[in-house]
Amino acid sequence: MPSKNTKKKNVAPRPKQKVTSKPARPAAVKKVVAAPKPKTEEKETQKNMPYATLRGMKDLFGREAYTFQRAYHTAENIAASYGFSYIETPIVEQASLFIRSIGKGTDVVDKEMYTFDDKDGSKVSLRPEGTASVARAYVNHGMHTIPQPVKAWYWGPMFRHDRPQAGRFRMFHQFGCETMGEHSPVIDAELISVSYNFLKDLGIDVQVRVNSIGTKEDRDNYLVELVGYLRSKRSYLSEESKKRLLKNPLRVLDSKDEHDRAVIEEAPQIVDWLSEPSKKFFMSVLEYLDEAEIPYVLTPTLVRGLDYYTDTVFEFVEEGVEESQQGALGGGGRFNGLIEYLGGPATPAAGFSIGVERVIASIKRKEDEARKEGKVLEEMKQPTVFFAQLGEQARKRSLLLIERLRRSGVQVAHNLAKSSIKAQLEIANKIGATHTLILGQKEVQDGTIITRNMESGIQEIVDQKKIEAVVRKLLST
RNA sequence: GUGGCUAUGGUGUAGUGGUAACACAGAGGUUUGUGGUACCUUUAUCACGGGUUCGAUCCCCGUUAGCCACCCCA
Numbered sequence: 001m002p003s004k005n006t007k008k009k010n011v012a013p014r015p016k017q018k019v020t021s022k023p024a025r026p027a028a029v030k031k032v033v034a035a036p037k038p039k040t041e042e043k044e045t046q047k048n049m050p051y052a053t054l055r056g057m058k059d060l061f062g063r064e065a066y067t068f069q070r071a072y073h074t075a076e077n078i079a080a081s082y083g084f085s086y087i088e089t090p091i092v093e094q095a096s097l098f099i100r101s102i103g104k105g106t107d108v109v110d111k112e113m114y115t116f117d118d119k120d121g122s123k124v125s126l127r128p129e130g131t132a133s134v135a136r137a138y139v140n141h142g143m144h145t146i147p148q149p150v151k152a153w154y155w156g157p158m159f160r161h162d163r164p165q166a167g168r169f170r171m172f173h174q175f176g177c178e179t180m181g182e183h184s185p186v187i188d189a190e191l192i193s194v195s196y197n198f199l200k201d202l203g204i205d206v207q208v209r210v211n212s213i214g215t216k217e218d219r220d221n222y223l224v225e226l227v228g229y230l231r232s233k234r235s236y237l238s239e240e241s242k243k244r245l246l247k248n249p250l251r252v253l254d255s256k257d258e259h260d261r262a263v264i265e266e267a268p269q270i271v272d273w274l275s276e277p278s279k280k281f282f283m284s285v286l287e288y289l290d291e292a293e294i295p296y297v298l299t300p301t302l303v304r305g306l307d308y309y310t311d312t313v314f315e316f317v318e319e320g321v322e323e324s325q326q327g328a329l330g331g332g333g334r335f336n337g338l339i340e341y342l343g344g345p346a347t348p349a350a351g352f353s354i355g356v357e358r359v360i361a362s363i364k365r366k367e368d369e370a371r372k373e374g375k376v377l378e379e380m381k382q383p384t385v386f387f388a389q390l391g392e393q394a395r396k397r398s399l400l401l402i403e404r405l406r407r408s409g410v411q412v413a414h415n416l417a418k419s420s421i422k423a424q425l426e427i428a429n430k431i432g433a434t435h436t437l438i439l440g441q442k443e444v445q446d447g448t449i450i451t452r453n454m455e456s457g458i459q460e461i462v463d464q465k466k467i468e469a470v471v472r473k474l475l476s477t
Numbered sequence: 478g479u480g481g482c483u484a485u486g487g488u489g490u491a492g493u494g495g496u497a498a499c500a501c502a503g504a505g506g507u508u509u510g511u512g513g514u515a516c517c518u519u520u521a522u523c524a525c526g527g528g529u530u531c532g533a534u535c536c537c538c539g540u541u542a543g544c545c546a547c548c549c550c551a
Contacts (some may be wrong), residue, residue, distance in 0.1 A: 054543090055542075106549090107478095107548075107549045108550075111478065111548095112549080112550085114510070121535090128551085141530075158551080160549090160550075160551090162548095162549070162550075163478070163479090163548090163549095164542095164543085164544095165543090165544070165545070165546090166545080167550095167551075168549090168550075168551075169551090172551060173551090174551060193514050240547080240548075261502090271520085277488080279538090283550090304550095305549070305550060315551095327549085327551070328550075328551070329549060329551070330551060331550085331551075346522070353551070355550085355551025356551080357551075358551060359551090382512095388511085389508060390511095391510090407526095413479090419509090420507095420509065420510090420511095421510050421511050421512090422509085422510090422511065422512070424511085424512085425511055425512035425513090426513085427512085428512065429512040429513050430512085430513090433512095436511085436512085438510080438511075440510055441510085442510085450510095450511095452511075452512095454512075454513085457511090457512090459511090
C-alpha cells in the first residue's frame with residue numbers, strides 16, 4: 001500500500017495524496033461547469049481524481065489477484081495434463097465473426113457487444129467469448145491438416161456491455177477448452193471432466209447439468225412442436241415468454257417465471273425429438289460420464305444462449321448456491337456446424353468456458369466461511385524468510401546476497417529502503433516471516449550473517465558462504 | 478436495457494438539522510543493532526451536483542457508482 005503520509009521532516013514536502021477505494025466519479029466535466037469555490041491548492045488536488053475504472057471493469061490486486069493467479073495455474077496444469085495446448089487469439093476481431101457465429105438475435109450480439117469503427121471504417125468488436133476466435137484460428141491456419149482432434153485451451157478477457165451486478169462484469173475472464181476435429185461422445189465427456197475437475201481442484205463442488213439439443217434439423221422439428229404447444233398455452237405465459245415465443249422459442253424453456261414453469265413442465269422435451277444418431281450419441285456421453293464418476297443431472301430445459309451449439313450442452317452450477325445469485329459458473333457444448341460455417345471444412349467440435357470472476361467469487365465465499373470458523377488459510381502459513389540489513393555497507397552487500405538466494409531458488413522478502421532494524425523486523429513480523437536474516441556492519445566485516453527464528457527469538461551466526469544451504473534448511477522445517 | 482435498495486476515513490461500523498464517534502488497518506515516533514504487547518502523533522470539507530433552511534453529512538431532486546431482481550449470461 002502506498003504511503004499517504006510524508007510527514008518526515010527531512011523529506012521534501014510533496015502534495016498529499018489521498019487513496020480512496022471508492023471509484024472516483026468522472027468529475028472533471030462537472031467541476032468545470034460548477035465553477036468550484038476557491039479552495040486551497042492542496043485540497044483541490046486531493047479531490048481531483050478524474051480517473052476511475054470504467055463501469056463494470058475493475059483493477060485486480062491483492063488477495064483477489066492472488067486467487068486469480070492460482071486459478072490460472074490450476075487451469076494451466078489441468079489443460080496440459082489433458083493434452084490441450086495453449087492458444088491466444090486477438091481480443092479485437094471483425095465484428096461479423098461474432099455476429100455470424102454467436103448469432104443475430106442473441107442478446108450477446110444484439111445489445112452487449114463492444115463494437116466500433118476502426119480507422120478504415122470497418123466494424124470491429126471486442127470479443128464477447130472465445131469459441132468463435134478459436135474456430136476462426138482453426139480455419140485460418142488449416143488446422144484440419146494436423147492430427148485430429150486439435151485440442152486448444154485459452155484464458156483471457158472477454159467483453160460484454162451488460163449491466164454489472166454480482167458475478168457479472170463488462171470485462172471478465174474466461175478459461176476455456178475446445179476439441180476440434182472429432183465427433184465422438186468421449187470428447188464431450190472429457191470436456192465435462194476437465195471443467196468439472198478444474199473446479200474441483202479449486203475446491204468448488206458443482207452440479208453438472210446436461211442436455212442434448214440435437215442437430216439443426218432435430219431442433220427445427222422440435223421447434224414446430226414446441227411452438228405449437230406453447231401457442232396453445234399462450235394465455236398462461238408471462239409477457240416475457242410471449243415475446244420469446246416469437247424471437248427465440250427455445251429460451252422460453254429456461255424461464256424462471258412460476259406460471260411459465262408449470263407450462264414448461266408439460267412441454268414436449270427435445271430429447272424425444274432427437275434423431276437416432278443424436279440420441280445414441282447423447283446416451284453414450286452419459287455412459288462415459290457414469291464411467292468417469294462425474295455426477296450429472298439431466299436437464300431437459302437446458303438450452304444455451306449461443307446459436308452455434310448442437311447436440312450436447314452442459315453447464316455448471318455451484319452446489320448449495322441459489323442459482324439466481326449469479327447464474328452458472330460455466331458451460332459449454334458441441335458446435336459441429338461452426339467451423340464449416342466460418343469457411344472451413346465440415347468439422348465437428350466441442351468445448352466449454354468457465355467464468356473466472358465467478359470462480360474467484362466462489363472461492364472467496366468459501367474462504368470467508370472458513371475464516372469465520374477460525375481456520376487458518378493454507379497459503380498464510382507458507383514459511384517465509386525476511387532479509388534485514390543495517391548500515392550502508394550491509395545494504396550494498398545485501399543486493400548480492402539476495403540475488404544469490406534467488407538464484408538458488410529461494411525468495412526472500414525484504415525492504416532495503418528501510419534502514420532501522422526495528423522497522424524491518426516489524427515488517428518481517430507482519431508478513432508472517434518464520435525467519436529473518438540480519439546483516440549488519442559487523443557481519444559484513446566478518447563475512448557472516450545472523451539468522452533469527454521469529455517465533456523463538458533464537459539467533460545464530462552463520463557463514464555468508466553457506467547462506468543458500470542454511471536458508472533452504474530453515475524453509476524446510 | 479427495465480425496476481428496487483444503498484452511498485460516512487484504507488476497511489468495518491456509530492451518529493446528529495448546528496461540519497463527525499469507535500474498532501481495525503496504514504504512516505511516523507516513544508533518543509537510532511532486534512519484531513509480535515503498551516503509549517503518543519497522524520490519516521474524512523460524511524460519493525458528486527443542485528434545492529429547502531439562518532445553517533445540511535442528516536430532508537428533497539438529479540448524477541454517478543455499488544448491490545438486488547428481471548433480461549441475458551461467464
